[in-house]
Amino acid sequence: MTDDLAVSIEGLVRHFGDVVALDGVDLTVPRGQVVGLLGPNGAGKTTTVRILSTLLQPTAGIARVAGFDVTKKPDEVRRAIGLTGQYAAVDEYLTGRENLRMFGDLYHLAPSYVKQRTAELLDWFDLTDAADRPARTYSGGMRRRLDLAASLIARPSILFLDEPTTGLDPRSRLAMWGVIQNLVDEGTTVLLTTQYLEEADQLAQDIVVIDHGRVIAHGTAEALKDQIGGDRIEISVSDPARIGRAAEVLRPIGHGDPVVDDARLLMPVSGGSTVLVDAVRLLDAEGIEVSDIVLRRPTLDDVFLSLTGHAAEEEPAVTPAGRRGRREKKEATE
Amino acid sequence: MSTLSTALPQVRRRPLWGWTIQDGLVVTRRNLIQTVRVPELLFFSLVQPVIFVLLFAYVFGGAIPIPGDASADAYRQYLMPGIFGQTVAFAAASSTVGLAEDMHKGLIDRFRALPMSPPAVLMGRTFADAVRQVLVLFVLSVTGYLVGWRIDNGLLNAIWAYALLLLFAYTVAWIGSWIGLYMPNPETANTAGLVWLFPLTFLSNAFVPINSLPGALQAVAAWNPISALVLACRELFGNPTGIQPDYWPLQHPQLYTLISCTVLIAVFATLSVRRYRRTTSR
Secondary structure (H helix, E strand, C coil), rough: CCCCCEEEEEEEEECCCCCEECCCCCCCCECCCCEECCCCCCCHHHHHHHHCCCCCCEEEEEEECCCCCCCCCHHHHHHHHEEECCCCCCCCCCCCHHHHHHHHHHHCCHHHHHHHHHHHHHHCCHHHCCCEEHHHCCCHHHHHHHHHHCCCCCCCCEEEECCCCCCHHHHHHHHHHHHHHHHCCCCCEEEEECCCCCHHHHHHCCCEEEECCCEEEEEEEHHHHHHCCCCCCEEEEHHHHHHHHHHHHHHCCCCCCCCEEECCCEEEEECCCCHHHHHHHHHHHHCCEEEEEEEEEHHHHHHHHHHHHCCCCCCCCCCCCCCCHHHHHHHHCC | CCCCCCCCCEEECEEEEEEHHHHHHHHHHHHHHHHHHCCHHHHHHHHHHHHHHHHHHHHHHHHHHHHCCCCCCCHHEEEHHHHHHHHHHHHHHHHHHHHHHHHHHCCHHHCCCCCCHHHHHHCCCCCCHHHHHHHHHHHHHHHHCCCCCCCCCCCHHHHHHHHHHHHHHHHHHHHHHHCCCCCCCCCHHHHHHHHHHHHHHCCCCCCCCHHHHHHHHHHHHHHHHHHHHHHHHHHHCCCCCCCCCHHHHHHHHHHHHHHHHHHHHHHHHHHHHHHHCCCCCC
8 A cells, every 4th residue: 555545445345235336346546636436327436435435334345545444444534535425415504604614613623723714615615605694595506515615624635526516507517627626736636426427528537437336447538538449430311221331331441340320320430531531422422412421539428338338327227126226216316 | 716725724632522522512503503594393393282282271171080189270280291291202203304304415424424423413413402392391381381280399399390301302312313313214204203202102191190091001101201201290390190000110200210211312322323323325
């Protein structure tokens, strides 16, 4: 164990009755970095974060946070971390200021420090005007910001963000990303779980993809995209009946086999935009009319699809009944 | 956007029990602020016992004779300590619902991820729920006075009776907390938090003399801690007690109340804290 790892997990396993939520996860987060933990509902993201934040005991494996074993030194871990879960966990009857003060007191910080830090955080999160209103009068975005502010009251060096923007409107999501980026710029280590590929792409240097409790890919967003090949060409034809012929004609210029979907054709290519010209020429020579043609870089959605065989925001495969199954169903409906 | 200061927080040092009390008070304050912010909830929690006083005093009052006291307002004098006992017992329901809501909203998760004392969240819950009963008892006492109930055995005895009632409220709040930690959602807590309280309060001497119950139920009612509490209050307030069947708790009602409260707190505080350490919301 080296000191430059904020989080290190080896062979982490967690069972909920018959359901295997984590099936041997390995993961490291170097100090000062943002690692995105990406996966669909039920993949094991939340379970991982709950074990790291001392809320759950692992069935097997070792998890260290800030150098402390989460099962043996939970209090030391708790002092080093901030946790923001999927639901804004603030007291809705207390005002924003009272919430921050309460959490500061419970971290056992000096009252003068709590007071100063509270004012600072309210200002930083643009909540000063609403500071003395009960949190139940806040909008969803404001609650999330208050929630994040509460987890920062003791200046944790490591922050766990469990789906920090789930359920937020696009504007609030952008604001949240800005705040997270600022924290990272100041040197906070962040482990972020998300089912939004765009979010991981935006914030994380390093992405770990998990599915069914296992790590299935690991690397930078670019590396993951390269892993499934370069550009792809997407063509729609006016006459669906001729799509098969179009695929045949185009096959020689592809970098892999074309995939046909109704009147649409998707094919990995290399060579950039000249491929577009070639494709149009070939199809024109055959008399196949093209209604749309684009060349695009793979998105993380493509990465996910090729790695797991299902899209990122799709429902998880059927899980046996039990505690975890129920919980996931609930998450999915919210 | 301004930047955050980089001064590291100072952490205060204090013995562990000191933090437990300190954290418990922080959570108590939070729960009491909730009461003030939702006055409607407090209002309706007062309305129910007041309605009970009026219903029992005017609807059932004439039909329930008190052995050993034939005076016209005997039942109202007899009734009030019973209503007090029943009302403080219902403090348990607010602990159940309160904790279920905190779990549902993810607050318990947040508390559990803080370096705070684990029993403090439960201590803050139970203590706040008991403190709230001070106001409830005050309003009930005034209502009782208006329907003819009187304190008739000196002020010190009366204060001791109120103290026993608050101790009992604190005790049942621990039982309620333990139930609350098993609730899957606040809606279930609303029902489950109440169901056990009806047999607990009605299978006692709170509303009817124990002699009027069928034989087997008499024993249950006699050992029910509420009966001893209510009997102790009747004695301390100087209200009619009826005639007690021959059971130890009814011969030593104050002692039995103290013993049963101590044992119940010890058992349910231990169970609740153990459950709390492992609980996860949702």
